[in-house]
Amino acid sequence: MSTSHIIPKSRKQREIEHREHLILDAARRQLASVGYFQFNMDSIAGEIEYSKGTIYQHFKNKEDILLGLAAQTMEKRAELFDRASAFRGESRERILAIGLASDLFMRLYPEHFRVEQILRSASFWERTSEERRQLLKGCEFRCFGIVTGIIRDAISGGHLSLPAEMSPEELTFGLWSMSYGAHTIIATSQSLEEIGLKNPHESVFFSFDKLLDGYRWTPLSQDWDYDQSKVRILTDVFPHEWTLIQKQQSFHARATGMGNSPQER
Amino acid sequence: MSTSHIIPKSRKQREIEHREHLILDAARRQLASVGYFQFNMDSIAGEIEYSKGTIYQHFKNKEDILLGLAAQTMEKRAELFDRASAFRGESRERILAIGLASDLFMRLYPEHFRVEQILRSASFWERTSEERRQLLKGCEFRCFGIVTGIIRDAISGGHLSLPAEMSPEELTFGLWSMSYGAHTIIATSQSLEEIGLKNPHESVFFSFDKLLDGYRWTPLSQDWDYDQSKVRILTDVFPHEWTLIQKQQSFHARATGMGNSPQER
DNA sequence: GCCATTTTTTGACGACTTGTCAGTTCTTGA
DNA sequence: TCAAGAACTGACAAGTCGTCAAAAAATGGC
Numbered sequence: 001m002s003t004s005h006i007i008p009k010s011r012k013q014r015e016i017e018h019r020e021h022l023i024l025d026a027a028r029r030q031l032a033s034v035g036y037f038q039f040n041m042d043s044i045a046g047e048i049e050y051s052k053g054t055i056y057q058h059f060k061n062k063e064d065i066l067l068g069l070a071a072q073t074m075e076k077r078a079e080l081f082d083r084a085s086a087f088r089g090e091s092r093e094r095i096l097a098i099g100l101a102s103d104l105f106m107r108l109y110p111e112h113f114r115v116e117q118i119l120r121s122a123s124f125w126e127r128t129s130e131e132r133r134q135l136l137k138g139c140e141f142r143c144f145g146i147v148t149g150i151i152r153d154a155i156s157g158g159h160l161s162l163p164a165e166m167s168p169e170e171l172t173f174g175l176w177s178m179s180y181g182a183h184t185i186i187a188t189s190q191s192l193e194e195i196g197l198k199n200p201h202e203s204v205f206f207s208f209d210k211l212l213d214g215y216r217w218t219p220l221s222q223d224w225d226y227d228q229s230k231v232r233i234l235t236d237v238f239p240h241e242w243t244l245i246q247k248q249q250s251f252h253a254r255a256t257g258m259g260n261s262p263q264e265r
Numbered sequence: 266m267s268t269s270h271i272i273p274k275s276r277k278q279r280e281i282e283h284r285e286h287l288i289l290d291a292a293r294r295q296l297a298s299v300g301y302f303q304f305n306m307d308s309i310a311g312e313i314e315y316s317k318g319t320i321y322q323h324f325k326n327k328e329d330i331l332l333g334l335a336a337q338t339m340e341k342r343a344e345l346f347d348r349a350s351a352f353r354g355e356s357r358e359r360i361l362a363i364g365l366a367s368d369l370f371m372r373l374y375p376e377h378f379r380v381e382q383i384l385r386s387a388s389f390w391e392r393t394s395e396e397r398r399q400l401l402k403g404c405e406f407r408c409f410g411i412v413t414g415i416i417r418d419a420i421s422g423g424h425l426s427l428p429a430e431m432s433p434e435e436l437t438f439g440l441w442s443m444s445y446g447a448h449t450i451i452a453t454s455q456s457l458e459e460i461g462l463k464n465p466h467e468s469v470f471f472s473f474d475k476l477l478d479g480y481r482w483t484p485l486s487q488d489w490d491y492d493q494s495k496v497r498i499l500t501d502v503f504p505h506e507w508t509l510i511q512k513q514q515s516f517h518a519r520a521t522g523m524g525n526s527p528q529e530r
Numbered sequence: 531g532c533c534a535t536t537t538t539t540t541g542a543c544g545a546c547t548t549g550t551c552a553g554t555t556c557t558t559g560a
Numbered sequence: 561t562c563a564a565g566a567a568c569t570g571a572c573a574a575g576t577c578g579t580c581a582a583a584a585a586a587t588g589g590c
Contacts, residue, residue, distance in 0.1 A: 035388025040576065051540045056578065063302075117386040120453040121379060123300025137456060144460055166471060169461040173450075174443070174472030181446020182438070188385040191402060195409055196434040206431060207439030211472065214479030305547065316569045321549065 020058050022048045024072060027065050032111050036118060063127045066115055071132060073112040074139035077105045080238070081146045087237050089229065091154035092217050096226060097233045098147055099179065099208050103201060104241045106183045107248070113187040147172045160217040171215065178207060205230075285323050287313045289337060292330050297376050301383060328392045331380050336397055338377040339404035342370045345503070346411045352502050354494065356419035357482050361491060362498045363412055364444065364473050368466060369506045371448045372513075378452040412437045425482040436480065443472060470495075 026047040030039050041062060045052040059065045084097035106113065118124065125133065151168040154160040162171065182204040186192065192200055209221045234242045291312040295304050306327060310317040324330045349362035371378065383389065390398065416433040419425040427436065447469040451457065457465055474486045499507045 036386060037388050037392065041578080042576080045541095052578080053540055053580085054538080057538080061578070062576095114386060117382055120449065121301060121382040121386065123302050125455065127302065140456075141460065166468075167461065170468040170471065173447070173457075173462055173465060173468050174475075177447035177450060177469065177472065178439070178443040179446065180450060181444065182442035184385065184449070185438075185442060185445060190390065191405075192438075195406065196432065197438055200438060203431075203435040203438050204442065206435065207442065207476065210439075210479030211476045212479070214475030214477070306549080307547080317549080318551085318569055319567080322567080326549070327547095 016058075019048070019050065019054070020068075022050075023055055023058055023065065024068050028069055028111060031066075031069070031114065036114070060129045061127055063124055064129050064132060066118055067128045067132045067136060070112070070115045070119055071135045071139065073105075073109045073115070074136055074143075076109065077101070077112075078139045078142045078146075080105055080241070081143050083237050084233070085146045085150060087233055089232075090219060090224075091150055091157055091159050092212060092219065092224075093226075093229045093233065094150045094153075095147070095175070095212065095217075096208075096229055097237060098150065098175075099205060100230065100233055100238065102179045102183065103204070104238055104245065106187065107245050108241060110187060113184060117184070117188065144169075144172060144176070147175060154217060159219075160215060162215070174211065175208070178211065179204070182207075281323075284313070284315065284319070285333075287315075288320055288323055288330065289333050293334055293376060296331075296334070296379065301379070325394045326392055328389055329394050329397060331383055332393045332397045332401060335377070335380045335384055336400045336404065338370075338374045338380070339401055339408075341374065342366070342377075343404045343407045343411075345370055345506070346408050348502050349498070350411045350415060352498055354497075355484060355489075356415055356422055356424050357477060357484065357489075358491075358494045358498065359415045359418075360412070360440070360477065360482075361473075361494055362502060363415065363440075364470060365495065365498055365503065367444045367448065368469070369503055369510065371452065372510050373506060375452060378449060382449070382453065409434075409437060409441070412440060419482060424484075425480060427480070439476065440473070443476065444469070447472075 023044065026044045027039070030044060030047070039062075041052050041055060044065075045055055048055075055065075059068060080101040081098060084101040085094060087094050087097045089097075148168045151160065151171055155162065155168070162168065182200065186200045197203065209226065213220050213222075288309065291309045292304070295309060295312070304327075306317050306320060309330075310320055313320075320330075324333060345366040346363060349366040350359060352359050352362045354362075413433045416425065416436055420427065420433070427433065447465065451465045462468065474491065478485050478487075
């Protein structure tokens, strides 16, 4: 009796979860192909072959779907951060690994930035469901905590000492700002080429190096071959992701400066 | 005859321009009070006491109005940058002045970030008018050029030398990223306090200092009192703006760490 | 196998928006 | 004073979101 009770229930459960994925996948495709302004509920319903009413049982409204998309990718970002943080090496290499994770993340999920942009805009949040909001916040905290953890490790390991009035969180904020800003600009600016930036991705790493040198986080870039660390991290920690990106971009590998090994700089 | 020809025309002209301002002001208010999702053409029309049709003679569509708002504020940002760049002092002080200009800008025009966020999002641009697009791009180029100019001055003045493979534009991009990222996060994040950041504005300046130290842009922060430079720039270059902000925030001056002189750090 | 009850799904519909355009009002200048 | 053109208007077509009564499907007791 217990099984006949439980099995149908869990099948139902799985069906519901599966449909949630269907909806999000359809939404992601829609968003990628037609953009936010064309993106509408009727066509998502059409695509997944369920009615609009059913979608509204999963999501409070249109915005909630976008939040769902963001939560999905943020989850993946947090995973990448976890793996980066677990790299066995100098603390500064571990932070470099986080930088690489960010970079890989934005290359693997470029739509994420479109969504995040909308997310961060006017009066969006109040329309979404509390539950999903918390989910996203959780991922954000997790990522933030991972970075702050590495910083604390660096301090206790004697590789970094912050001015007395400065907290590890503030350094994390600086790194976050730079990374978020750079990636947003890269993803959305119409005219970086025109402005004279051939390879903004690479510039980000350069700025990172200099920022950490400014904090005197040892080993300093002049005393250590971080290009080699980069290769090691990519092959050890992100082999799968790196392969994916190399495939994606192999046709213009040399132009992006990442399809090849970092030594070329 | 010529006067009777010209005067009415220019009055008409002025009326039209005046109305454009009316529309943008109403839109700005709407956006600030109800957010993007409630923001609609009918209520703007109601507020300015012209019909919707008339609004559509000025702007191609809703998005074009937002672009108009952005162009208005970007113009102001470019002005602040111009003034910052004209500060007579060390090149690194001039870059600090740019940093202060950014900070003042976001404090004076917080709605701008809401708009910019929407601007940078999905399939927005294709709906707007080419003319206004160019206007905005122009402001962006101008700001970018000002910063790059200061960097070139620093290089030719012997205060900074970039690695051979790195261009001034790449450094500008790094500064832009950090500033844009930080301000966006500050303006839109729900939970900075919760995460342990009491005064993110101040953290930005700290990161800036460290980044420039990393580039060995002299005088290094350890050899120069940049807090004092900050005060000098604020009083010499941005006296009016600074007063405005102090008034705005005087009731929680100590909390923001900017209502008072920077020495307190 | 049958039917009453509960759960799930559906899509027509109300409410609201955007952008248009035919018709009206205002302005200009002889 | 009035004709011609410019400017303005608001009803309207087209399209969207989110709801909800009714239909369909699943469940479970007999």
